[in-house]
Amino acid sequence: MASSRPCGVIKESYRADMSFFEKPFHYWAMGIFVLVLLILPFTAPEFYLDAILLIAIFSITIMGLNLLTQAHLFSVMHAALMGIGAFTTAFISHQVPFFIAMPVAGIMAALVSVFFGLPSLRIKVFYLLFSTTAAQFIIEWILNWITRDIPGSAVYTAPLAVFGYQFGVLEQYYLYLLITAVMAYLIAHIGRTPLGKAMVMMGEKDYAAQIQGVNLLKFKAMAFAISGFYAGIAGSMWSYMLGLVTPEHFPFLMSWELLGVGVIVGGLGSYVWGSILGSVMIIVVTQVTTELVAVLSPYMPWLGASAFGLRAIFYGIIIAAILILEPEGLANLLRKVKRYFDLWPFSY
């Protein structure tokens, strides 16, 4: 990752070179971050916990999408893939506990993702956007078709429980944090394996990657499978959190939000922190617009039911601003801060 290393970062062993943390300061920052997340449920109101859980769920999807986009395999079907995961969970959660339901949901989503992703061998760059747009609508239609006999297409998910023990808010919070941490650790490692390097090569030019010995069929299928698995797990988690899922929870617009705000604004190629920042952006903008409309609507009645529209405008402006001002995303800002503190207080 660190191709050009600024002064102040000194690596003396291979082990140090491979470490995720470059300096002791980063250990401390990470430790404080984790500690705050662990203590938060005892101090903050439940409203914030829900927001953090949503951020965790969306960041998992965005991690997979980020990996896929890094290989220049653009996908706008990830909301639908989350839907596959969520509906699979909703259908089987009454029979099996969550630690079976979640992987099954992930595998289902991965299979669907590979099915719609395999044309990527023939379809390139933005043509792939078209085919995944089609995939999104087809999956959405299939979800509606499966649930056509259920009023409102609403399927109930069993509450989160294991062997008769019901999970409370606190247990759910810690469980989701743990899952997110594991998924983040895995995706960070994938970036350094041959798979992750093949992703970067395919992103540059897939013909050239093929000449260098990258098996395109295998690696593109794996990229879609991993990405789909992440989306499925996230969808499953969301399904348990909502308690009831409908196809309307996974609209086409959400796919664009995931790609546009999640990946591009968050930071393409920064699998962990870019994804988390993108996810934070999605949730924070949603909450802020809801609050803003609630505060302003007594004075401006025409604002009434348009939180949805206001949110779209904010997303649009944020994407446009990021593309013009900081094309590498918020993760790059974070990197700049990190670099500044590397040599603090005597930076150059």
Added chain:
Amino acid sequence: MVLLEMIVMGLAAGTIYGVMALSFVLIYRVGKIVNIAVGDMVLLGAYLIFAFSGLALVQNPVINLILGLVLASIFGLVIAVGTERFLMRPLYGQSILSLIMMTVALGMILRGATIVKWGTVLRVFPGQHEVFPPIPLSIGPIEIPYVYLWSIAGAILIFGSFLYLFRKTLFGFAMRAVSLDPEAAATHGISIKKIYTYTWMIAYVAAFLAGLVLGAINGITVIVSYLGLARALPAALIGGLDSPGGAMLGGLLLGLIEHTVGTILNAYIPGIRDIIPYIVLLIVLLVKPYGLFGTVRIERV
């Protein structure tokens, strides 16, 4: 006889898909920008025509609606200048993903603005029932709704004038030059910025016309934006992404497939007609990714 009616309906509906595809293809041909916002441009057009014809400047409802379209188009020219200047121009020469995401941002802003301004209630054009009577027009054995007559007339008008502009005038020549090689065109004294701005203007006007027809068929809601995107992409793809003539043909073919195959299948699997354009899109992508008249790109390592 039923089949004949389906074919006529399909071709009539296809004209408006062709107009939307033209809007999409033009941006791609000249600026090499994949315009995902095309559906939202259609939506904005429908609402602007609704707003301007709601002013009721003249008594006759037909002329009122046409005046609304003209005023909306003039407003669209201003938006086109803003789009080109503030969103697209900072990104010229950057990666294709950045350009696509910028059109996504444009689409979000346009759609959000219409929702904030007009809400999510279903609306119809003022004087809808006088202009587009609910009883279809009978020509011999075939019944055809009045909306499609507008669609055909509008498509002929905009396609005729566009093709004349593109093929016969000096302006069209400059446009084609920029689409071939922007730098070489610039050295010959063509202002690329102006050409891009004019391209966006034509795209907006075409999208607004489509907004009038789609809004009259489905009523004006956010749905129009998805319908627009869903029809414009496959139609543009069938004809080839950089061929304006192919866009019209693609639109007609898509309309035909939707109204024949779609209607027949719909009897067996209810609701499948909604996703027929996407299935067509997938098949075209797999069989002939560069379309019927598109330029085949040869990639070098």
